[in-house]
Amino acid sequence: MKIIKLPAILPGDLDLAIVNQQLRSRTAQLDWSAVISAPEQYLAVLLAGLDLDDDAEVLDCETSTLSDTIAQKVAQVLLSSGQPHIESKPTVNAIAPALWQQPKSIPQQDNVAVPSVFEVEHNNEPILQPPSYYQIRAELEQAVLADLLGPAGGEYEEIDEARVSDRYLVGLIAPLHRRQRLEQSDDDALQTEELTTDQTGSVDLSIEQLDELAVNGVGTSDDGTTEPTNPTAETMFPSSMGMSFCVSGTATAMRITAGWGQYKRIESEYLKNAAGKAKQIWRRHPIVGQSPAISLTAGKIAPWRIDPEHEVYVRGQIRACGDDWIVSLFLVNEQREPQRSRDQAWLFQPELSVESATNQKDIFIRRVQVRSPGKCDPGQYAEEQLMEMLYRRHVEFAIGHGIGVHAEVAAGRTDRAVRLCTRVVPAYEVPKTDAPTFDEAGTELVLDMKELANSTAAELLAKLNPLVRAYADWIAIQKNRVAQLHEYADTANDALANCARAKARIQSGLDLLQADAKALAAFQFMNQAMWQQRVHSLYAEQKRRGEDVEISIIDVAQNRSWRPFQVAFILLNLPSITDLAHPDRCHETAAIADLLWFPTGGGKTEAYLGLTAYTIGLRRLQGAIAGRSGESGVAVLMRYTLRLLTLQQFQRATALICACEAIRREHPTKWGNEPFRISLWVGQKTTPNRTEQSEEFLKQKLGQYQSTSSGSPHQVWTYW
Template identity: 25%
Template structure:
């Protein structure tokens, strides 16, 4: 079966288990409209339920209520005949109140937890006279024993007579069903009846004389034990005359459903019959339309002390699978596209771009959907839904106007000597874009907003054309461009040949037959896969538009910040890596004597992202270095990459760091090699380098297949040197090793070509005088490019502190080019102005429609489906457990139905996102104690819990992993590798993981193609994170995201009620980002750190012993003439500038006073505060001391230890 068909099975199972009907195996109609279930429906279903009202002791039906659910129904009858081991695994399912009882916790009415009404609001044209409303729901009553039948294939049916069960059970050979011949009374007058004892003896004999997994026993057990409930379908259609709906305030139309002509209430409870009401409210004070609110209400009242999900009456008067549907030919958009005066310019522009994506309604305690929701066409109907879904359309980066040889990376490399054809093909790119712009100008029809966008597109066209012109006129630029393309091609070649089949890497002994090619051979060899490397049009265009920033020294484009704005997984990383490769080769060709040192700084905010992206960047650097070794004119200095991050990720020192240094960690690892205790499944490489990024040989490997001895590709001499253990590799030890620098000491002594870092690490500039080498303060050119990936993460406090400190970094790099990238952005002009004091240029640029930028286009295909779930009568924690159990049961269904059992792989590993570590901690404790038993209950219910099927959940307790900040750094890479382990189709013997619990750590950088299903536990704090995190699945094949909303959270509820429209326009819904680098709090935290970093790297006062040598007047003048001048490129008020001067004076006065009081001092001596000028900001002592420097860009409160004494 296809992945999409398997996804449908998954979604179908969730709908059956969460809302119903269809959650049992008893015989019924194909559409399950008359299903029979085992146990009470309120304990079976989790959403779509319309409850009666809780009557408070004072007679009120809407008082504030502490939400609580009882679950008195037990599984005694079901489990009494199971084995002792099986019984232990099935626990009674009781729900706890998960709401924290705190003073800040809002109080909620009973309708929040047990909703007694729901509905939708929609709009119709004022010419509309009437519309049709249809109310659908199911209600359940106890089934009599004659109605209860279970499909059975007839296997071993002769045992019925053999063991005397034919008196109780009959088999219909024609319909192939088993049913009861009589109703067995279990007790009478408080005693077990003889007939029941006889039945038990017969059933016991069957069990003892047949196989444990024999289906007949299980079917009979299910047939007799526990009450069964039958569903009755209800559908009431009403033709509503709008003139009869009173539009006066506090007036509306009420229709008792049982009084309507076509209502069949034969199977309704008497109270439900009298109290099920349909309300219609008309809002007529609008010029061109009526707004109509349609609400279904259950007005049955149940006293609070009798309100329990296990009570028979509560089940009888509740409505299930509830739905309201409106049909009319006069439906109008619920919200109009209007350019309101109070909106920002950006909001007006977004309204214009999304003007065709219209909403036609909104839900109340439910979501709503309408016909043609995936298209701009006007619908003929709108309906409520408790399981809303929306297929977010994919974006294609392909265009018919640019294809084939134009995009072929090899054709753009040095392997193509026809440079004229290269230029002519590139011109086709710019011309195709120009023609599109002209078409869009016509589409704009003079609209001011559209023409404003088209002007921006024309600027992009001009820059692309100028880049092509530079290549045609400047031979050095063209050669650097071709070499950059060559590097990308070689990187892709190596990846296809060595990384596609075995991502976890090869042992050395597996590499003997793998050939390594020389540079010229790569030009002649066929590419290792069917997909020939090609640029996506936007990548090539972006590279071209950036060229002038480096080649043309008279260009002002270097001052612009180019923001690469493209959906997650679209190829942004390859685009800026190609620009980086161009700059590396350009410097070596154009500046033969000053190219060395740090060329490029690439920064990230999260360690998970930096770890994954470092590997991708390393592949490119290895390709560049391979090219350099084959081209003598590219210099004799190695092209390298350095990993500059905190010591929690990699050791920062080579030696002498209290056991945290590289030498100590490698010795510890070597001792495990020597004594045979090394375990590759648990022990990790402390240096975060797992594989050679050229040939994919493991850095820790056995040299021979039968050997138990491991070696590691690291060696410490005067520095840490890394190499590939494969002697045939171009980066083996004999060939010079890997150009990868991992230790701070080595990075400072031999600065790498690309400095790969986290933003937090740059606080070290204030503390480490030796870090001055990163800015090439000798004869080499300073760093010329800063890449900031995932720009949207630089907001709030982090963004403000980074934005302030950035002034020092930009000065030290001497006005570098800045490239940023993100998949979600809003208010970007102000954000970038706050961060860098520069103008932003977004690429690619929209013109007249949000679906088309020429370089990207929304297509009808969709890989990712979003589905919303809102619990009714259950907490989110319990619903989450049921949802996970349903998904894990569904993957078993897929496995059973598939011919190729590996088809289940796309949905085997479930990704569950939580908003906080607290939520994960609470949930992880339930995996073994609650989740496993629920999965087992499901499999028992469907009679497929045999020995083999039990492997679906038995190992769940240790086949789950976490991706959160509480996971040690050395385990992150190993956990990421575990996600790549595929399900091999063997239910009993496989190594694929079942469950991943994650926080926002995964929202960027996680790229695992096999992941196909995810649960979002509540809406994250912002929409950008929702988009980013949910984009971790369905990157390769079709997948689904279930968003579980909290009915107690008003923000969650509002997103759920507007589910379809939100997902239809969620890039528009991204909240604006805020950075305030000159706010007083930011100045107090970061200004001294900035000043310290600036002067330690722009003067001769770099070393630790020069702290007292500063001339304070010189310092003040320098600051006001240079750094403060850079401050003024940012937007802030004049009084902010006065505040900055005031704080600078206070810092310098304190510096002077400190030196005068203490005399000879260092910048910093650990554990010697009296001899140190500066103090870590995290220390508690002397909170007002102004010379505290930050050691991270994050505002972290001092930690405290709590000592618990036991008496």
Template identity: 30%
Template sequence: MADLHGTVDDVRIGESPLQRFIVGILHPRSLTLTEPAGETEVGDDADQDAGTEVDADFDPGVSFAHMRKPSTIGLTAGVLDTVASLTVDVAADRYEKDESDSENVGWIRRPFGPLTVDVPLSAVGHGEIPLCEGLALRYVVRGERDGVRSVTLVLVNTFQEPSKGPRDPYCWFRPSMVVRIEGGGFADRRPRSAMHHMDRDELSGALLHRAQRHLAVGHGVAVDWEGGDRVGEVRTTFFPQHDLPLASASRDDVPSLDMVVLASGEYESPDTLISAYESRIDARQNNDLVTLEGLHAETAQRHMDEARRAVGRMRRGLGLLTSDPLVARAFRAMNTVMKMQRERQEMIRSGATGAPAPVVAQWRPFQMAFVLLNLEGLVDPTSEDRDLADVLWFPTGGGKTEAYLGLIALCVVHRRLRGAGGDGSGAGVAVIMRYTLRLLTLQQFERAAGLICALEVWRDTEPDQQEKEPFSIGLWVGQGATPNNVADAAKALRRQGRDTAADTGDPVQLLRCPWCGNRLTPDDYHADRRADQLKVVCPGEGCRFGGTNNLPVHLVDSDVYQNRPSLVIGTVDKFAMLAWRAESGNLFGRGQDAPPELVIQG
């Protein structure tokens, strides 16, 4: 923080202040910028009068806080209409050339403040309080709404940019404002009447965050305050901090969702999970909803209704495990391969190779709930759930990827078991995962490749599946990351052998075997031009995907179009090119294949 912003200890610096500091600077006003002229009546819209809307009639200087070189910082706070004035402490630093420096590179800090000024709130209007040469405090006082007034305070660098010479002496560094209400406290800025104009999502947000205080908002800077029943002081900061409690995925009222137990066909724990969720809904309905009123109560009731519909979906999914033998078998297979994938993943993360050590593999409650929630829509083409797009939200590292990897495994196995498609093979693309960022796409590809390897090992143990099309995964990210065809892949591999950068994408996307953990080098990637296929063969001794076998991965576009992998992971730019690539129709069920049954947007 000190490197970016500096501190009061930076009394003398040996370089230009604008080169030393990059945060917390009020620049002089550009000669080409002009302020709105004339006096305008101050309205009731806090955002408009703060200059945060493009058609604001009056601008106290907030718009200059959003420029590349801002010349203002400010805040808008809510105060009760009984408050007569605000007390504002202003401080900032300037730097001047050190005339005693023989090398002419030194700069001396010239602090200003803290200076305390009072801002009157007795009348609606706006004004400016000169603080010193080059610095002023502007304010806007608005009329009350629901007993609360909105007040905007803006600290302005009034220096003009010099026509020549350095700008550093005309900048203010580390500006700050501390705003106090003597003997009182700040009030929530949100007008209650605004809720009547909110849509469903906004009403949900207002309900969920109703306990959060909206005392002030910053303009070009953040605003912070101490907690307590009454907040009498708010302050600006360029480095806001907030303690975010860690989310826990475990629950005491849900038994272990062990993958081995579930793979054996025992479904007592998912049933208990659903019952626990239903009990929680009842408790919120009976204890919490009765404390709400108005739109908050209506919104909370809608949430309860949606939660009960989710319970119904999970119940129907669980019911399919006892009524539909194919769904039950796919569910058991999902648990089997997910346990294998978990063991291999833990082994590779530890840097080990070979056979993995056994691990206790359990679903987190939200993961199993997500699988059950989507089960009916996944296996029943006539289900109304197919009109829904479910959002899976959990903090980073909480297990989102594992939840939809499980759903992917269930989907591709069930597709094979029921013999989807015109030829009854269940082949073709079953699942599409779409990502916006290529880096994230490659990271998820590594994890998903381990799952596909586990599915192949499972297929080896199932007599009725051994002769069917192998499960496989395809990477569809474009020439910037991977080659478009096998010839380009061969060219890229030859260049890697000569330590020359390739301009057609890099086919070496897996650096370790996702099954045994052995390191993969460009020598393990084989571009077979005659077969028009890029093969990746693990060098590990005894690996299921070594020797005459190869990893079930397709890394170039031509391979993906020709082999139509069970799972395709792609980026949005490839989907934007669908209309210009006729062969991409192979991925969407053209010919004998059934169309994809699951789309995951990451």
């Protein structure tokens, strides 16, 4: 028996009458797995004269192969022709984790005890299976998308709200010819005034625009720009969305699929008002269409009307780009907004996708980006080429216009795609980045802060030199790969040259510890301070949780060890911090500002806190330089742009300063009599910037203005 796989959108290229004859003669069987849209008029032709009970084998209407929507439509068609009803499967989120599954029913037998559901074993696996973090996150993501984009209640949902645009906040395409809403009252009682629009979606308002609300306060360089207290009234909505992409010159035709959710104001089948009559609600109707094959020839694409009942078109243009094609497609809502129930002319949950119309499926290639080196800064161009090399397997196939685009890559390839589709809420999976393990950096590498704090210069060389050797070995391996990069060979060689320079700087840091006693002492001071702050921070955290723990249990190597990249970052910066005349620090063109780029939680803070401890310890050992004391002044400035991040990082930095101060108090003759201090400045909106402002602030806000017997105010120190 021949199996006929139905197209995604009926009828496709099939002659449904002929297929119906084959089904009735028992020479063919249907495969519904790919169907996403099946209009009832086509189903009526396909299923004419068929009976579910007698023709179940050829219909293959098992609920496991039918989507819920298609099953309902098939049931309606069969019921309308007097056929039995097909039970549709319940709506199930495909990615929802199965927390618990009811076991199959167990037949009751006389005098035999039936175990409870928690005693039943299924394939020797426990019934209760906790979901993974990925499953929970995926379910949460779907819940957020359903709430913001919809449809939260299924493809034929009912919405009991005044407007659908109040229910869903993203994925709205307005009609090209809109009416301006002057009052936010009931939908049917809105006062309106016509707007004129053009095909690009720009609008010419025929009413006076509302003035923006006055801004409280004035932005300053200290506080940043001041934001308005209220957003401005929104007067423009997009009437189209689309994408541009590149198609291989070997392709001959493509096919477009477009659709959206159409909401109509009708009477509910379920909800009743206070009088017991059917309530007026918004009912969703999914609309999906598939275009005929579109030939890839230069010029404008003939406008394609997706559905005969709605003035919604897909427009586009094809341009030649060498031997390939650049295609731009737009889904345009050219409807006119009615005076009442206006959301009927809006498009919700819009989708636009494109794929090949021939047997050659992987027709989409890298999007062309032509940029001349002479049109940008040489350093910027070199950086862009480096990014191109590093991310050569992450190809950008398309660019969205007012929307994101997702590409389905070909099997086993990264430079070809088989399908492009729009995404109202684009998403990208960012892989977790882990620092190299100890084994990768060499088994002889020592990263224990306590052990490094108590090591001599010769011992440090033996314990840290494996890091340099491991980096050198990695560079040698990468050099062997340059020949495989072809067009990126020059960029790869430049990158390896920078790697070699970084290795040399790390080696210079190690050599400095051998030659400079003060640098060695500051390095030991840094490791001791970092060790103490790390251990005591963990101890304090567990104490706040109410745990009964001893600090000796926490003070173990795994809780006080560096990560390899942190030690490397610290070593390559030691020479320029130690020597005020070092070229990395003061050369006019060759000076370096090192950027530590690592994902959140990877250990950036620990790295620069280590350099902070080294710097303030070295200043105390070097004493006065050029008439300036090493015990006074500001050694390190840290700035953060987010308030919560500022507080968190300030706490971590304070723990380090406390550790440094504890070390200083044990050896004041070595580390000086002046205490280590830390302060926080968060701008004049929160704390005063000047002494006179501080005095006035205390007098007016805190009521702490007091006079001494002599009539002069007390001196007040305020710490923030």
